[in-house]
Amino acid sequence: MEEREISQAVIGRLPRYYRYLRDLKDSGKERISSQELSRIMKVTASQIRQDFNNFGGFGQQGYGYNTKYLYEEIGKILGLDHQHKMVLIGAGNLGQALVNYLGNRQTSFDFICAFDINRQLYEQTIGGIPIRPMEELQSFVDENEVDIAVLTIPKSEVHRVAGFLAGTKIRAIWNFAHVDLELPSHIQVENVHLQDSLMKLSYNIHKNGVSGSPAGSRSGEPAVD
């Protein structure tokens, strides 16, 4: 049977369904109708049904979906039933925060090593993982079947490092530097910009003409290097 391409918009909504369903399941809710899910998530029931129909509908019967089943199925679609090995590249402030945050949680993503150019970091560990020189990256990635590289390095370094990674067996890059990376299609890229969300918040504060402190006392722009 020909496999149908699911739109990125639908894929982008799955993590939110997953989060809500996890909370519902954990609170002991066994079944949920699309109407009830729609009310909780503030999206239309028809949107929910359309999204789920991309995956065969998840067998809504009688009065709704089985919450645990739906949660697990969406998890499988997102690939969360697999463990993913990750390396951190750039063990500075953000990198350390990510390892400490994710490392303390039971997720399908495990940081197994960090890499940096700063020699002073090589004696240290973050969240129990070692920090190694960049020269060891290629052999480490190949020998350990690393799936994802997390880039928390300066913007000026990203294209060079990503180009290098494209020549390894790595499957994906989770990029935090403020550059929208585009790489050959065999390597998946997700660019993350936390400040996009902050700028959206700022828009919503100011859209009705209610102003905060005028921009300009500093740069007037968010800090993106």
Ligand code: NAI
């Ligand atoms: P930082 O200066 O604390 O850490 C950067 C680390 O990268 C340092 O340890 C440095 O030695 C290392 N590094 C530099 N060049 C390297 C290379 N070629 N290979 C390996 N390691 C290298 O910086 P911070 O605050 O942790 O920020 C890291 C990056 O994340 C920056 O590009 C920053 O703009 C970005 N950032 C992005 C956010 C987002 O929402 N996407 C939020 C915060 C920071």
